[in-house]
Amino acid sequence: MRFEGLAYRAHDPRWSFKPLSGDGAAVHGGRFNPKGTPALYVALDPMTAIKEAAQGFARKFEPCVLCTYEIDCEDVVDLRREEDRQSAGVSEGDMACPWFAEAAAGREPASWRLARRLIASGAAGLIAPSFVRGAVAGDVNLVLWDWSDRLPHRVAVYDPSGRLPKSQLSWLWSAP
Numbered sequence: 526m527r528f529e530g531l532a533y534r535a536h537d538p539r540w541s542f543k544p545l546s547g548d549g550a551a552v553h554g555g556r557f558n559p560k561g562t563p564a565l566y567v568a569l570d571p572m573t574a575i576k577e578a579a580q581g582f583a584r585k586f587e588p589c590v591l592c593t594y595e596i597d598c599e600d601v602v603d604l605r606r607e608e609d610r611q612s613a614g615v616s617e618g619d620m621a622c623p624w625f626a627e628a629a630a631g632r633e634p635a636s637w638r639l640a641r642r643l644i645a646s647g648a649a650g651l652i653a654p655s656f657v658r659g660a661v662a663g664d665v666n667l668v669l670w671d672w673s674d675r676l677p678h679r680v681a682v683y684d685p686s687g688r689l690p691k692s693q694l695s696w697l698w699s700a701p
Contacts, residue, residue: 528601528652531683532567532667535578535589542690544592544682545672556624557651557668559637562644565669565680567594568655573664576657592682592689598669599677600649605665615639621656644670649678 536544547563558564568574571591579586604610610617624634643651650669654660672680682689 526601526603527597527599528650528667529597530569532569532594532596533571533574533591534565534567534594535574535591537578538588538590539693541590541592542692542695544594544689545680547669547672554624554628554637555668556620556634556636556656557640557653558670559633559640560628562640562670565650565672567596567667567669569652569665569667570663573655573660573666576659576664577655577666580657590689592684595679595681595683596667597676597679598649598672600647600671601667601669602643602648602651604651604653613643620653640670 534544540546540549545565547558547565550558550564550566551561554560554562555564555566566577568577574591575586575589578589602613604613604615604620607617619635619639622635624636627634628637649671650667652665652667654662655664655666657664669678669680672678674681
């Protein structure tokens with residue numbers, strides 16, 4: 526499918542100078558990207574982005590920079606509905622697996638196998654329900670493995686005033 530619309534991401538301020546980077550996800554891995562695979566995780570509404578950044582601790586979270594993304598991306602697999610998951614050969618259990626615990630125990634999470642299969646089939650990303658603690662039915666994420674500044678996988682950060690920092694040096698300061 527083609528996803529065309531807005532999405533949101535809550536960044537650690539120290540890394541907000543690279544809002545289109547998937548480098549952190551590549552280093553650490555994520556629910557839908559094995560270590561070594563860059564991924565851009567965004568939410569389809571601002572509150573879901575904050576829940577994701579806070580990992581479900583919505584009443585107490587670290588400072589963040591909330592960004593809006595303009596996305597026009599082909600080759601996205603929509604996994605929100607059961608019939609779409611069945612059509613793609615995906616189970617909700619694989620998507621919702623305890624990926625972090627499995628990876629920490631040295632096992633490959635089912636969600637990583639799912640991501641590898643979709644990437645190999647030419648998918649640029651997926652849309653899936655959020656599995657963060659406290660997520661409700663309308664909390665949805667878009668995860669991209671293939672994105673750039675041009676079609677067919679265009680992603681742009683909305684920053685018309687140029688407020689985002691240009692380097693990490695923007696955040697250096699010394700304590701009083």
